[in-house]
Amino acid sequence: AQSVTQPDIHITVSEGASLELRCNYSYGATPYLFWYVQSPGQGLQLLLKYFSGDTLVQGIKGFEAEFKRSQSSFNLRKPSVHWSDAAEYFCAVAMYNNNDMRFGAGTRLTVKP
Amino acid sequence: NAGVTQTPKFRVLKTGQSMTLLCAQDMNHEYMYWYRQDPGMGLRLIHYSVGEGTTAKGEVPDGYNVSRLKKQNFLLGLESAAPSQTSVYFCASSYSMRALGAGELFFGEGSRLTVL
Numbered sequence: 198a199q200s201v202t203q204p205d206i207h208i209t210v211s212e213g214a215s216l217e218l219r220c221n222y223s224y225g226a227t228p229y230l231f232w233y234v235q236s237p238g239q240g241l242q243l244l245l246k247y248f249s250g251d252t253l254v255q256g257i258k259g260f261e262a263e264f265k266r267s268q269s270s271f272n273l274r275k276p277s278v279h280w281s282d283a284a285e286y287f288c289a290v291a292m293y294n295n296n297d298m299r300f301g302a303g304t305r306l307t308v309k310p
Numbered sequence: 311n312a313g314v315t316q317t318p319k320f321r322v323l324k325t326g327q328s329m330t331l332l333c334a335q336d337m338n339h340e341y342m343y344w345y346r347q348d349p350g351m352g353l354r355l356i357h358y359s360v361g362e363g364t365t366a367k368g369e370v371p372d373g374y375n376v377s378r379l380k381k382q383n384f385l386l387g388l389e390s391a392a393p394s395q396t397s398v399y400f401c402a403s404s405y406s407m408r409a410l411g412a413g414e415l416f417f418g419e420g421s422r423l424t425v426l
Binding site: 201203206233238239240241242243246287297298299300301302303 | 343351358420
């Protein structure tokens with residue numbers, strides 16, 4: 198069955214520390230991959246996406262993600278976290294000819310001063 | 311430019327009551343979606359529409375109906391609300407299917423529904 202897994206429900210990091218949020222998928226073929234961020238009380242905003250080509254993709258707000266086919270992973274990273282990065286982060290996947298974008302359960306990020 | 315607007319933002323219903331959530335987008339998007347968000351489960355697709363006059367079932371369609379009479383509007387109806395439908399509902403829109411492959415869903419701010 199197709200699935201998206203975010204193993205970490207909640208992560209706490211100190212401001213200025215590096216961050217990595219994990220995402221694994223299970224699909225028959227390599228899907229399109231996305232990371233969205235949701236601030237409290239808001240809708241989701243696209244951070245970055247991967248379709249093909251360079252496996253390291255850059256996004257907004259200083260985030261990047263690396264696609265690793267062998268691990269079926271698409272982990273999100275940021276070298277230095279800011280207090281404003283506290284939010285919930287969702288990994289999502291979609292197939293090209295499929296209207297159904299599937300989301301992981303989300304990882305809530307807390308940033309300590 | 312308002313983007314995607316959902317009304318109402320909050321609603322409390324009693325079991326068995328009916329209601330409609332309205333989603334309006336001003337970006338001339340072809341595709342529109344209704345998701346529900348529940349703790350620990352991420353977003354799950356309820357129904358979607360690929361154009362005016364069309365609708366299709368998503369992952370969790372039971373207990374919901376939708377209509378897309380106008381391109382800019384996508385309505386989500388609950389005919390007989392149940393406590394299991396307590397959730398936060400998000401509407402989203404996107405360009406054509408090829409652009410969905412481009413991945414940008416534009417989300418509303420959500421509608422929090424409580425069914426007692």
